[in-house]
Amino acid sequence: MNFELTEEQKIIKDTAAKFAKRELEPVAAELDRTKNREILKNNLKKLAELGFMGLNVDPEYGGTGAGVVAFSLAMTELGRACASTAVTACVTNMVAEVIQVVGTQAQREKYIPPICSGEYAAGSFGLTETCAGSDPAAMRSSAVLDGDHWVLNGNKIFISSAEYAGVFVVWAVTDKQARKGRGISAFLVEPSFPGFIVGKDEKKLGQHGSSTNELVFDxxxxxxENMLGKVNDGFRIAVAELAGGRIGIGSMSLGIGLAAMDFATKYAAERVQFDKPIADQQAIQWMIADNYTRLDAARLLLLRAAYLKETGKPYAVQASMAKLYASEAANKACYDAVQMLGGYGYTADFPVERHYRDVRITTIYEGTSEIQRLIVARDLLK
Incomplete structure (x- = not known):
């Protein structure tokens, strides 16, 4: 068993780490505080220039073709510095990838290069609805064929990057008579299409720098020609996308957890109480040991899932395991980091406060922890 990264993977990890430290970390707090989308878009443009918006996309379409393991490593490093930028990069990479896997040659040539180059600030997925969160097959948005167009009607909620996305992958019911989940299709929607409106930006607990919007189709x-894949095959596409996306979100959450613990560990070594650093206290030492052990285990689960996907092997269950464990380990790490800083950890003067808010969503989006447990358990019980 070889745990060694390839030279290319090492370079990508190192490049991502240096970029995050140099470009993202200095502006992360300001982005969180001001929600200035220009800061975010500037971050994304620089990532595109590095080739980080198409890590698992063929060079033929402007990607780097570095693979899923490299994608996972990069998302972790970006997550360490700025979760808002990391989640946008993660989703955008997945949009490019799903178009490459499922799209026609014309769709690939039209939409993937501007994603990878940064011409499109981001890509976005439109799946979730008020009645279709963990149960996406319950969606009510519809699409009816009218000549050479599909006419979409309905609403989507909690859609990441909608304010500045150049292309959306949107799901809608195309056969209302079909069994649940069997009559759903996917479409590539441009923000300029008539009848498409990006609605309100949600007020969120964390990840303030990235937009989360309602989509309205009137x-x-x-x-x-903008149908993605075959008619009524959209649910299968969604399930596959979610499995791959879980590797990215899990990797990003790992980065947030590591950033929080790195800061708290350094703080513990310097903070003196009772005439000695608090790092000398067993209670603090156990927090440090337990959290880094969990985070390292999460890293290995993520790398396994990424490797399986990259090599064409079944990976969906392993991706659920990795996302479940990484997001929960990261949440615990951020909780303990705040605790280690005490009152200081509760103030916005220290980054663990932001990490604590940013990490909370990771056990919810791209499939809740409860859904991941169901996926794993059903596979074991079948």
Whole structure:
């Protein structure tokens, strides 16, 4: 068993780490405080220039073709510095990848290069609805064929990057008579399409720098050539996308947890109480040991899932395990980091406060922890 990274993977990890430290970390607090999207878009443009918006996309379409393991490593490093930037990069990479895997040659040539180059600030997925969160097959948005267009109607909620995305992958019911989940199709929607409106930006606990919006489709006309994949095959596409996305979100959450513990550990070595550093206290030492052990275990689960996907092996269950464990380990790490800093950890003067808010969503989006447990358990019990 070889745990060694390839030279290319090491370079990508190192490049991501240096970029995050140099470019993202200095502006992360300001981005969180001001929600200035220009800061975010500047971050994303620089990532695109590095080739980090198409890590698992073929060079033919402007990607780097570095693979899933490299993608995971990069998302962890970005997550260490700025979760808002990391989640946007993660979703954008997945949009490019799903178009490459499922799209026609014309769709690949039209949409992937501007994603990878940064011409599009981001890509976005439109899946979740008020009645279709953990149960996406319950969606009610519909698409009806009208000549050479599909007419979309409905609403989506909690959609990441909607304010500045150049292309959206949107799901809608195309056969209301089909069994649940069997009559859903996917579409590539541009923000300029008539009848498409990006709605309100949600007020969130964390990840303030990235937008989370409602999407409104009011007789939105989508050309027939913009159907992604086959008619009524959208649910299968969504399930596959979610499995891959869990590797990215898990990797990002790992980065947030590591950043919080790194800061808290350094603080513990310097903070003196009772005439000695608090790091000399067994209670603090156990926090440090337990959290780094959990985070390292999460790293290994993520690398296994990424390796399986990269080598074409079944990986969905392993991705659920990795996302479940990494997101919960990261949440615990951020909780303990705040605790280690005491009152200081509760103030915005220290980054663990932001990490604590940013990490909370990671056990919810891209499939809740409860859904991941169901996926794992059902596989074991079948």
């Amino acid at each position: 007789n939105c006309r989508v050309p027939v």
